[in-house]
Amino acid sequence: MRILLVEDDSLAGELLVSHLKKRCYTVDLAIDGQVGFELANQWSYNLIVLDVQLPKLDGLSVCRQLRGQGCETPILMLTARDASDDVVTGLDAGADDYVTKPCDPAQLTARIRSLLRRGQQPLSLPxxxxxxxxxxxxxxxxxxxxxxxxxxxxxxxxxxxxxxxxxxxxxxxxxxxxxxxxxxxxxxxxxxxxxxxxxxxxxxxxxxxxxxxxxxxxxxxxEAAPPTSQLQDEDTSRLEPTAEQVIFERFRASLGERIAQVDGALAAFQSGALGVQQRQNAITEAHQLAGTLGMFGANPATDLMKTIEQLLMCAERGEAQLAQAGQLRVALQDVPSAFQCPPWP
Structure with a gap:
């Protein structure tokens, strides 16, 4: 089974690719909507996993354009947005299913299996x-x-x-x-x-x-199947780190710098010096961190990043928002120390 994954967060994308490859799917990863759209037109896929917030061409537009030109490949929308209106918009755009980040990779794989079974004859034997x-x-x-x-x-x-x-x-x-x-x-x-x-x-x-x-x-x-034969058991064990553990360590190593970028934007918000580009960069960073932290099981940190994203997207800058920014900056400092061990053995 061949899957196209369109995800702009490189670490989250690598984590999902690793998880799916371990389950013997062939996966192509695109980091923006335009490349994802082009790949979907050039190759034959059994399933497309599509993030909504993508650079160059957003996921909803990719989905609408693919459906508009007759593409019938199942599409699973994957995003940190969880508002009911966003779910309805995604399904109306032509998506077959909608999964909200953060999501457990095992649950995501189950949804993928479910979509791949639709419209196919069930397997006669497992x-x-x-x-x-x-x-x-x-x-x-x-x-x-x-x-x-x-x-x-x-x-x-x-x-x-x-x-x-x-x-x-x-x-x-x-x-x-x-x-x-x-x-x-x-x-x-x-x-x-x-x-x-x-x-x-x-x-x-x-x-x-x-x-x-x-x-x-x-x-x-x-070859033609042979007659049956007999043999003894063999036990094999591996002590090498898994791909997920390697990705976790890379993410953990970059976490301090990424949090500093978000904290810098909150400090600029408090002082009134937050520029348009810095604001947008911090919103993107908080959005991606929310999704990746959730995939690693850090749900409180995910909620924190979602709150920061919403604050930075807000046009208001009153006393309540300034006080909230200060509280969020304090909470940010605890994230790296609480994120030391991967959720998997």
């Missing part, structure tokens, strides 16, 4: 089998008899693709088009090595027969 080899779609795990086969996301996706299309021959170019995102340009040798790695891991698990046959001059296809 497991794809080839002799004693079984690929479990629900858990994204592969077993040979009772032995778990440790595959990378790309190896899993390749195996699943062949199991879904038995007896079909796929060239290396066809596999690249279906299994790699647009911003990656692997060579034919990359596909060859991926097939070799998959074969090697299956053999290490005890599978003697080749699952994937080389059709010389054409590409690869799934």
């Amino acid at each position: 497991t794809l089998c080839w002799g004693d080899l079984s690929l479990h779609l629900d858990s994204a795990e592969v077993f040979y008899q009772t032995t778990k086969v440790p595959l990378t996301a790309k190896e899993y996706t390749l195996l699943a693709y062949f199991l879904r299309h038995p007896q079909r021959v796929f060239s290396r170019c066809a596999l690249i088009d279906r299994l790699w995102p647009m911003d990656e340009s692997p060579s034919d040798a990359t596909v060859t090595n991926l097939v070799k790695d998959l074969r090697r891991k299956l053999k290490n698990a005890g599978l003697v027969e080749d699952v994937i046959e080389t059709v010389y001059g054409l590409g690869y296809r799934l």
Whole structure:
């Protein structure tokens, strides 16, 4: 399944891409609405996840233009806006579903699965089998008899693709088009090595027969399924940091500087020296921080950023707003110290 994610917050986008790739989706990431619109026209996607507040072309406009030219790809709107009018506007623009940030990535994935199921025939089996080899779609795990086969996301996706299309021959170019995102340009040798790695891991698990046959001059296809066989269990563990943990550390490292930018705008608001550009930059920063902090489970900090965004968007600058700005600046100082550990193990 190929997904287009249009999200201008690079860290939030990377976090979602990592989460979706672990569930064996192929994901293209666009950081503004214009690029997202162009990609949606150039490539065939199973789903588009679209933020509303985007530079160059906002998400609602992207959605309307795609629907206006006959695009039927399911669209999931993803935004920090939670007002009922915004929800109605998004759905009226042609979106199929609307998720408010901050959202738990697991819940977002469930909504994505639900959208992908719409208009499709339900799967007859939750497991794809080839002799004693079984690929479990629900858990994204592969077993040979009772032995778990440790595959990378790309190896899993390749195996699943062949199991879904038995007896079909796929060239290396066809596999690249279906299994790699647009911003990656692997060579034919990359596909060859991926097939070799998959074969090697299956053999290490005890599978003697080749699952994937080389059709010389054409590409690869799934071999005919063999009779059943027996093998023992194997246990594999990984202690390397996950992609989510790496992204968390990058976000945490940048958090102090980003909060300082918002705090500087609040200080300028108090003194009456807040310029148009500084105001807009701080509004954008607070909006993006609200979404990313929420994805990491920091809900109080998310609410704080939403309040700051609303204050800076307000045209009034009376005593109440000045007092609120002071309170928000105090609350901002506690965010970095309270945000030390990722929400996942």
